Amino acid sequence: METVNMSEARACFSALVAAAEKGQPTLVSRLGKPCAMIVPVADRARLYPLEQPNFADYLLSLPESFRVEGSAD
Numbered sequence: 001m002e003t004v005n006m007s008e009a010r011a012c013f014s015a016l017v018a019a020a021e022k023g024q025p026t027l028v029s030r031l032g033k034p035c036a037m038i039v040p041v042a043d044r045a046r047l048y049p050l051e052q053p054n055f056a057d058y059l060l061s062l063p064e065s066f067r068v069e070g071s072a073d
Contacts, residue, residue, distance in 0.1 A: 003027040003034070 002024070009016060009028045016026045020040045028036040039047075 001025055001027055003029055005032075006030045006035075009038075 002019070004012070004016070004026060006028060009026075016038050019026060020038050023040050023042075025037055025039040025043065027034050028038065
């Protein structure tokens, strides 16, 4: 994986995006410390899915006849 400093990343941003499109992630550093990463979209989707499970939506999707033991009705 390539590492570039912030000023290099600014100067060659298009090239870094092109590399990400080809599957090559790039680590960006500031003052010698890693601070960001440019990754391919497929990697981002795997790490941070757009559709996150939502407990409220799950409960609303249950059938009306669903009964929890010990419920009041």
